Amino acid sequence: MEDAGFILGSYALVFGAMGVYAWRALRGGRRLARQVPDREKYWT
Amino acid sequence: MTTIDPHEAAEGTAGDEAGGSADQAVRSRGRSGAGPVVGADTYDATTGTRGTRLLGVATIIAMAWLVVFGLGFSPEDRDQREAVRLLYVHVPTIWIAYLAFIVTAVSSAMYLFRKEHRLGWDRLAGASAEIGVVFVAVTLVVGSLWGRLTWGVFWQWDARLTTTALLFVTYIGYLAVRRLGGSHQQRARRSAVIGLLAVLLLPLVHWSVRLWRSLHQEATVLDTDLDPDIDGLMAFSLFVGVVAFTLLYVWLALHRTRALFLEDALDDRGLDAALVARRAEAAPVGRDA
Numbered sequence: 001m002e003d004a005g006f007i008l009g010s011y012a013l014v015f016g017a018m019g020v021y022a023w024r025a026l027r028g029g030r031r032l033a034r035q036v037p038d039r040e041k042y043w044t
Numbered sequence: 045m046t047t048i049d050p051h052e053a054a055e056g057t058a059g060d061e062a063g064g065s066a067d068q069a070v071r072s073r074g075r076s077g078a079g080p081v082v083g084a085d086t087y088d089a090t091t092g093t094r095g096t097r098l099l100g101v102a103t104i105i106a107m108a109w110l111v112v113f114g115l116g117f118s119p120e121d122r123d124q125r126e127a128v129r130l131l132y133v134h135v136p137t138i139w140i141a142y143l144a145f146i147v148t149a150v151s152s153a154m155y156l157f158r159k160e161h162r163l164g165w166d167r168l169a170g171a172s173a174e175i176g177v178v179f180v181a182v183t184l185v186v187g188s189l190w191g192r193l194t195w196g197v198f199w200q201w202d203a204r205l206t207t208t209a210l211l212f213v214t215y216i217g218y219l220a221v222r223r224l225g226g227s228h229q230q231r232a233r234r235s236a237v238i239g240l241l242a243v244l245l246l247p248l249v250h251w252s253v254r255l256w257r258s259l260h261q262e263a264t265v266l267d268t269d270l271d272p273d274i275d276g277l278m279a280f281s282l283f284v285g286v287v288a289f290t291l292l293y294v295w296l297a298l299h300r301t302r303a304l305f306l307e308d309a310l311d312d313r314g315l316d317a318a319l320v321a322r323r324a325e326a327a328p329v330g331r332d333a
Binding site: 010011032039 | 181185300
């Protein structure tokens with residue numbers, strides 16, 4: 001594959017960035033959820 | 045599959061003036077000073093449910109398929125050669141960003157024009173805009189890398205690129221406005237107006253390649269005669285990309301909407317605690333008088 005490094009690097013960059021954002025979203029939610037009782041959460 | 049349920053999004057409006065539900069009455073008891081019975085509450089540290097976990101697994105599987113088709117099975121393009129593989133990320137991410145900003149606008153309208161002014165709509169609008177900004181950032185970066193391979197440069201002040209950058213900056217501004225001070229209702233009103241105005245940029249971005257002479261190619265799939273000029277396996281790879289990023293968007297929107305609900309709930313609790321403390325300070329003075 002021509003430009004394989006460039007294309008593989010681009011995919012790695014995209015999935016890495018999306019992964020970091022998703023992980024931060026989950027971690028932030030967990031941190032907040034720990035401080036609010038379950039009876040107040042509409043999804044529980 | 046779990047989807048964004050507007051009713052779910054509209055629920056959980058803790059502390060908002062439009063409330064009135066039994067759920068809110070429970071919260072009000074907590075604020076009145078009596079408080080909940082210690083030990084009776086559980087604190088599950090998650091914004092997830094069984095539905096979101098299943099959705100997360102489906103998203104990972106779809107992403108794996110995208111990698112397999114995008115990097116493996118898809119043939120190379122006659123003109124773009126291997127660079128076409130970047131389009132299986134570039135095109136779906138901007139489409140889902142459009143979707144995210146439309147959801148922001150619709151939620152903003154639901155907040156502004158419905159009598160109840162439910163903050164659930166505002167939170168969905170904010171979460172969706174945030175995810176849209178991330179998707180536009182990915183579109184710009186991948187498009188820039190594609191441009192380096194195809195045009196020989198990372199960036200051109202071309203109509204499509206410039207309007208997309210403007211879209212990105214506009215929604216960064218929207219997110220900044222959401223962080224200004226004031227009550228939740230003030231935040232919701234301000235950002236709803238901006239959310240409704242900002243979405244007007246979408247047609248400009250999409251049709252910029254027709255309105256101005258542009259280096260960027262015109263629409264291949266969403267062209268006006270709806271006759272996509274694209275190889276079958278390439279179209280399927282693109283379809284896998286759209287499915288994968290749609291699932292990711294829904295999963296993120298559910299989690300971020302719930303996180304914003306929790307932020308508001310904690311804000312309300314802090315305000316209530318401050319009010320109780322202030323009343324406690326003022327009470328002896330009142331009796332003396």
